[in-house]
Amino acid sequence: MIRIGCTSFSEHDYLTGKKVSTLYEYAGHLPLVEMDTGFYRIPSKENIENWIQQVPNDFKFIMKVHKVFTKHQELEAGQSLIELAKELRENMAPMIAENKLFCLLAQFPASFKCVRENVDYLRELRLLFKELPVAIEFRDRSWYDEKYLASTRKFMQDHEFSLVIVDEPKKLSTTVPLDAYVTNSEFTFFRFHGRNDVGWTATGPDAQKVRTNYRYKETELAELKQAVDEAAPHTKEIAIIFNNNAGGDAAENALQFKEKLHLDYTGLNPSQLDLF
Template sequence: MIRLGLTSFNEHDKLTGKKRSTLYEYAGYLPLVEMDTAYYGIPKQDSVREWTKSVPENFRFVMKVYSGISCQGEWQQYYQSEEEMVEAFLTSMAPMIESGKLFAFLIQFSGTFSCTKENVQYLEKIRRWFTGCPIAIELRNGSWYTAKYIKQTLSFMKHNEFSLVAVDEPQIPTNPVPFFPYVTNDHFALFRFHGRNAAGWMANDKDWRKKRTLYRYNTEEIAELSEAVEKVAREAKEIGVIFNNNSGGDAAGNLLEMKAALNLEYDNLNPKQMDLF
């Protein structure tokens, strides 16, 4: 099954027709969402339980893990050890895991997480910490994809049953990360589309959030990405596609274009208001 979704549920008026939507309303249109809430702080278990109750049985979540787990947060001020941090995260996420509505935990590393022995060992720790959980790894350092390391990267991902995220992002000359739709776990694969605005991607001023994913894919680009999704869908059981190019509100529109291109229709979603009459 190919599931199309967006980053967050509450800011996509081109999808729901509302400036701010609830998760329940969002789940009347799409069967997948990426939740980044836990990246900034591990949520209460009750909040996670309410999320799972707000969506139908066939709905799935891509949950971005806490920043401390992806080596981007100062976890030491909150937890005594890495193991305590991971245990807190998994305890929080227990209702989602138990509900069967987890598509994958997304572990997005920064551009400084390069292909080194130490970082490979850290990924091995992640596999031990998240035994039995679906894990999608997003690498933003191009060294993993170089001719020197790509075969080892793919072999490592397969061996550990990680799904290597197929990322479409701006190609930065100093750190190019290619769009690489390759299946490393035949149970599930994940695409994330960030847009191709190189200048915005590199912005580091106070308005960087308004620029980073400011991009609208054109018709030809949507066709190319759709072809890649279809190819991977022949090799993996479950496909998740997340549009994150929403600095200018373009994600939902591009998703609907891909939905049409792939001729997708979704059943068993939450009822929309108009469906109640």
């Protein structure tokens, strides 16, 4: 099955006509969401229980792991990765029990390069979440360098990671390529960030808003469809997340892509339009 969704559920007014939408309302339009709140704090069990109560049976979540797991932030005094991983697994138990977790997402920064120390850390990460599906996203091109690419792919396969298939700006030498290679036959994760070449390397307080400010054109969506078509025969489940929402374009592009793939989702939450 191919599921399409967006990052977060609250900010897609294109779907609901509202500036701030509930998860229940979002789940009336798409069967998948990426929850980035976990990057900043481990979600409580109460919040997770609330989320799963708002969505239909076949809805899935992608949970971004806390930034200490991806080297964006150092551990605080008294913290340990083992204890934090245990807390995350315990809090997510209701979602796992209800079969609503598509995967965990570990998105590493551009500073996380293909060196032995970081390869060893990925082994450690696999042990922390050994019973859970984990997708790995790199922001540094070294993992895709010609001399490392085959080893990167094999490492991901051997450790049952799904290497995220990423779409990023194309004119920068540092960004990763759109590589539709499947490293996990159980699940594959596509993440589309847009192609804002100028904004991608922005810094400062508004950098995040600028970086993903991009609307995909029809020709670009056709290119992304080719990548999905290439991967589909090699994996059981596909998740596609549009993360190009700084300008509010993700939801519209997601629905356009749904039409391009000829997908028809049933069993979603009833939407307001369904009442008339």
